[in-house]
Amino acid sequence: MSELTATIREEIQTLCAAGYVLYDAADYAHALRKFYQAWMLLPKPQTDFSEGGWILTAIGDSYFKSGQYEQGREALASALHCEGMIDNPFIHLRLGQCLLELAIPGTACTHLGIAYERGGRKMFEKEAPKYLMAALQPDSLQPSGH
Numbered sequence: 001m002s003e004l005t006a007t008i009r010e011e012i013q014t015l016c017a018a019g020y021v022l023y024d025a026a027d028y029a030h031a032l033r034k035f036y037q038a039w040m041l042l043p044k045p046q047t048d049f050s051e052g053g054w055i056l057t058a059i060g061d062s063y064f065k066s067g068q069y070e071q072g073r074e075a076l077a078s079a080l081h082c083e084g085m086i087d088n089p090f091i092h093l094r095l096g097q098c099l100l101e102l103a104i105p106g107t108a109c110t111h112l113g114i115a116y117e118r119g120g121r122k123m124f125e126k127e128a129p130k131y132l133m134a135a136l137q138p139d140s141l142q143p144s145g146h
Contacts, residue, residue: 004042004049012038012051019058028066035059046082053082057091064094073098089119097131109138 004012019034035058039046046052056079063072076095079085096111112135115123124132 004051008041009051012041012055015041016055016058019062023058023062023065026065028062032059032062032066035062047078048083050083050085053079053085053088053091056082057085057088057094060091060098061094064098069098069101073102087118089115089117089123093119093123093127093131096134097127100131100134105134105138109134113138 015034015038019031019038022028022031022034035055039052039055039059042049042052042055046055056075060072060075060079063069063075073095076091076098079088079091080095085091092111093115096108096113096115099105099108099111102108112131116132116135121132124135
């Protein structure tokens, strides 16, 4: 695993902090710009850095909140490939939500189930009830045979 210089790490943290301020104000387009600026500071391959996972998670979360589910899916799926991110329940939650919105219920339920297993019911407290239902009762989303 490669190491970032202190200067690059600080720049990334500053950009992400600014991105989160914009995110919290529901200004997702401008938040995404900050997160992408932070992403561009990472040396390639960016997935070798845990910071890459944090940034991709922020990007995916911002896309999800802005209703851009395909872009969110791509960012969050990539985040899972970054150093130390495979067990992160929040990434699985948001990825599952994007997949459910994209009408890919099987894979969505898998990720939502992982989020529930690793993060518990608390992960779903501020989310629409359909996501918890998909995590707990994935068969309820499957089309019934007539």
